[in-house]
Amino acid sequence: MSLPWLNIFSNLLAVRDQMAPVRKDSHISDLARPGCDSEDSLTSDLRPVTAVVQARGLTKIYNQRSAVDGISFSVKRGETFGLLGPNGAGKSTTMRMIACRAPLTSGELLVEGLDVRTQGRAIRSLIGVVPQENNLDPDLNVRRNLIVYASYFRIPRTQAAQRADELLHFIGMSDRANAKVDHLSGGMKRRLMIARALLHQPRLLVLDEPTTGLDPQVRQELWQKLEELRRVSGVTILLSTHYMEEAEKLCERLVVMDRGHILAGGAPRDLVLSKVSRYALEVRDVGDLPLRPTRDGVAAVARNNAHLYFAADAETLTPIMKDYEGRRRMIRLSNLEDVFLQLVSDNEEISHGINDRSDGAETHNDGFTV
Numbered sequence: 235m236s237l238p239w240l241n242i243f244s245n246l247l248a249v250r251d252q253m254a255p256v257r258k259d260s261h262i263s264d265l266a267r268p269g270c271d272s273e274d275s276l277t278s279d280l281r282p283v284t285a286v287v288q289a290r291g292l293t294k295i296y297n298q299r300s301a302v303d304g305i306s307f308s309v310k311r312g313e314t315f316g317l318l319g320p321n322g323a324g325k326s327t328t329m330r331m332i333a334c335r336a337p338l339t340s341g342e343l344l345v346e347g348l349d350v351r352t353q354g355r356a357i358r359s360l361i362g363v364v365p366q367e368n369n370l371d372p373d374l375n376v377r378r379n380l381i382v383y384a385s386y387f388r389i390p391r392t393q394a395a396q397r398a399d400e401l402l403h404f405i406g407m408s409d410r411a412n413a414k415v416d417h418l419s420g421g422m423k424r425r426l427m428i429a430r431a432l433l434h435q436p437r438l439l440v441l442d443e444p445t446t447g448l449d450p451q452v453r454q455e456l457w458q459k460l461e462e463l464r465r466v467s468g469v470t471i472l473l474s475t476h477y478m479e480e481a482e483k484l485c486e487r488l489v490v491m492d493r494g495h496i497l498a499g500g501a502p503r504d505l506v507l508s509k510v511s512r513y514a515l516e517v518r519d520v521g522d523l524p525l526r527p528t529r530d531g532v533a534a535v536a537r538n539n540a541h542l543y544f545a546a547d548a549e550t551l552t553p554i555m556k557d558y559e560g561r562r563r564m565i566r567l568s569n570l571e572d573v574f575l576q577l578v579s580d581n582e583e584i585s586h587g588i589n590d591r592s593d594g595a596e597t598h599n600d601g602f603t604v
Contacts, residue, residue, distance in 0.1 A: 286311050286438050286470045287332060291341035294327050301327040303494035304341065309438075309472055314464055316488035317474040318481045318570075320578060323491040325474035326366060329442045332472065333363045346437060359387065362431030366442040368423045370415045370430075377402065377411040380430055387434040394433070401429040405459060421452030425459065432463075439463075441473040445480060457483055478571040490577050497577040502570050509573045511544040515551040518562035526557050537575060544568060 287309035294302040302324040309315040317325040330336035331343055334354035343350045345357045370379050377398055384394035402408045405425040415423065424444060431439060444460075445453040461484065464471055475481050481488050482502045489499035498505060506512075511533065520541050525534045532551070533544045541558075545551050548565050555563055 284310050285344075286346060287315075287472065288344040289328075289332075289341065290343075292328070292331065292338060292343055293340045294324075294331060294336065295339045300494045302331070305489075305491070305494075305496045307489050307496065307499065309470060310487075311470055312464075312468050313486045314460070314471040314473065314484050316481045316485035317472075317491055318476070318478075318485075318488050318574065319474075319491035320476055322493070323476075324494040325476075325491055326442055328491075329440055329472070329474050333361060333440055334358055335363075359434070360436060361438040361440055362434065362436035364424075364427045364431045364439070364441045364444055366446065368427055370423060370426060372415050375412050375414055376407060376418070376426060379415065379426065380433060383430050384433045389434060397433055398429075401432055404463075405429050419452075421448050421455065424448065424452075424456060428456075428459070428463075432469075436469065438470045438472060441471065443474055443476070445475070445477065453477075453480070460484060478569065478574060482570045490574060492578050498573070505573050506568050506570060510568045510576060511546050512568060513545055513548045513551060513565060514568045514572060515543040515545075515554055515563065515565050517541040517558045520558070520561060523558075523561075526554055528554075535576065535579075537579065542572070544572070 285308045287307075289308070290306045291304050292302055292306070293300065293304050305324075305328070317323075317328060319325050327336065331338050331350060332345060334345075334350050334357050338350065346360050348357050348360075350357060371382065374382060380398035380401065381391070381394050384397065385391075389397070399408070399411075402411055405428065407422060407425060407429075410418065410422065415426075418426065428439075428441075428444070441460075445456055448456070457480065460471065463469060471484075473480075473484065485502060487499065487501055488505075490497045490505075498509065500508070518540050520536075520539060523541070525536055525541055526543075528534050528543065531545055532554075535542050535544075543551055543554055551565050555565070
């Protein structure tokens with residue numbers, strides 16, 4: 235049986251199929267050539283027609299500090315792409331530049347083939363943005379928040395009302411249409427923010443830390459809605475997050491960021507296999523015990539009063555467990571958190587080394603909030 239809220243996504247599909255071709259400037263074509271520089275093949279396998287976002291050498295400097303330091307990546311049409319990193323990594327700054335809310339210092343950034351430096355107004359009409367902080371109007375009820383926002387895109391009132399009702403049905407808030415925003419839970423406010431961003435049928439949905447501060451159950455509900463949205467409408471989703479589970483569950487591809495740099499990129503499972511191997515032995519509460527000597531094919535790291543050993547198969551790790559009798563230990567599948575912590579730890583060691591050699595001179599790797 236047909237559901238009413240599917241109508242709006244049928245319209246989205248029609249918009250997607252009628253996309254204007256992306257410009258074929260020579261510098262974009264350079265991004266698609268296999269021989270060009272790339273971040274873990276994030277751009278080398280793309281062609282201009284498939285890329286919704288193209289960034290090359292993207293840089294943003296605040297007060298002589300690089301919040302984003304020469305990063306390059308591409309987002310394919312129809313995928314969910316993630317920027318994963320700790321606070322201060324440069325994720326939100328990157329998102330603001332893509333949304334044309336902060337000017338870039340240098341580099342190139344294209345959205346749907348349009349240059350953010352000169353075509354910001356056109357870009358803003360093509361994207362839906364869900365910022366990190368809720369900015370709903372507390373003086374309006376739920377439905378009016380959507381209808382009034384639709385007027386900024388010159389959507390006729392009757393059409394805006396229809397879309398508002400369809401989207402409220404989709405996010406499961408039809409029964410709260412007349413409720414005041416201040417009476418909504420945190421999860422409901424985030425759902426309403428996503429619905430608002432979809433009113434004008436955007437080609438790209440930009441989500442900055444969409445589930446920060448929400449409890450696990452509400453976070454899972456939002457993930458389900460985002461997966462359903464992409465599956466039904468084919469809209470491209472770009473999100474930033476510091477939640478490993480969120481990135482692993484939602485993103486087909488992602489980049490790991492820290493201190494304004496991209497440390498690695500690719501599909502989450504590919505990153506796990508390439509950076510830390512398939513299986514992990516995790517030993518907790520190790521105290522001052524030293525890491526055990528390892529043989530070929532086993533990597534070891536000490537982290538936060540724990541020892542971790544990585545190998546391609548569980549049988550290789552089993553003998554090491556005997557050296558930790560009486561300690562909390564388990565063999566498990568490696569995950570994105572292992573990759574993230576390893577990459578960020580390595581980057582901190584490199585940064586400290588640079589700072590040690592600089593005799594106190596300011597560098598671009600100092601930590602600060604972005």
